[in-house]
Amino acid sequence: MNAKNAAFVKSYTSASSLPEDLPQVACLGRSNVGKSSLINTLTGQKNLARTSSTPGRTQLINLFKIDNSFYLADLPGYGFAQLSKKERGRLEDLVYEYLNEAKNLRWALVIIDAFVGPTDLDEETVAFLESARIPHIIVANKIDQLSRTAQIQRYDEIKSRFPAVQVVPFSSVTGLGKQQLLTLIQEKATQRPRTWTSDQECVSLKAI
Numbered sequence: 227m228n229a230k231n232a233a234f235v236k237s238y239t240s241a242s243s244l245p246e247d248l249p250q251v252a253c254l255g256r257s258n259v260g261k262s263s264l265i266n267t268l269t270g271q272k273n274l275a276r277t278s279s280t281p282g283r284t285q286l287i288n289l290f291k292i293d294n295s296f297y298l299a300d301l302p303g304y305g306f307a308q309l310s311k312k313e314r315g316r317l318e319d320l321v322y323e324y325l326n327e328a329k330n331l332r333w334a335l336v337i338i339d340a341f342v343g344p345t346d347l348d349e350e351t352v353a354f355l356e357s358a359r360i361p362h363i364i365v366a367n368k369i370d371q372l373s374r375t376a377q378i379q380r381y382d383e384i385k386s387r388f389p390a391v392q393v394v395p396f397s398s399v400t401g402l403g404k405q406q407l408l409t410l411i412q413e414k415a416t417q418r419p420r421t422w423t424s425d426q427e428c429v430s431l432k433a434i
């Protein structure tokens with residue numbers, strides 16, 4: 227898959243009217259971590275998803291149709307301290323509504339900032355996905371901001387904090403991890419059932 231056949235579908239203010247015709251893969255993560263940039267990198271289209279150097283850019287559920295076979299969902303970020311508590315709550319509620327209601331959600335990418343390292347909010351997100359039995363992976367984005375030695379240390383730190391979750395180092399600047407992630411997304415979006423246990427995932431990950 228090269229995901230070059232990608233098109234913006236629609237922005238949704240709630241999860242109640244999402245399409246159900248194709249599987250969905252969600253991009254989750256802290257505000258400004260690079261969720262929208264990752265969609266642009268995967269699809270090879272610079273401005274498909276709107277990005278910004280200031281946090282809080284994505285405020286709705288944005289769906290992109292990829293290769294006519296699945297949707298990528300670009301979601302608002304969590305943990306943006308400069309928003310009012312009410313506004314932050316609204317965005318986080320929208321993300322949880324999506325996770326609870328998107329019937330065809332097959333896989334979630336939890337995108338974390340490799341430079342900053344995993345935060346408590348990232349941990350809460352992974353715990354939520356585990357309890358909701360939504361299969362997921364961690365994408366360690368902005369890996370280009372670390373030296374080679376620091377990259378390895380960060381990878382080990384993330385793995386020790388999330389031992390049952392696969393971690394893919396990624397950079398929208400260098401393109402590192404793009405092919406690996408595209409292959410995984412296609413596999414999970416189109417071939418795997420929703421049911422998942424962390425043990426199963428561990429076994430399948432060892433084979434990759």
Ligand code: GTP
Nearest residue numbers: 257258259260261262263277278282283284303398
């Ligand atoms: P919200 O929609 O506000 O939650 O943000 P987002 O997670 O969608 O982040 P976005 O893609 O808008 O990117 C935020 C900033 O990070 C932009 O300035 C990007 O250029 C930058 N960025 C994204 N990915 C990378 C990366 O891999 N490496 C580096 N160095 N910068 C990146």
Ligand code: MG
Nearest residue numbers: 261262283284
């Ligand atoms: Mg965004």
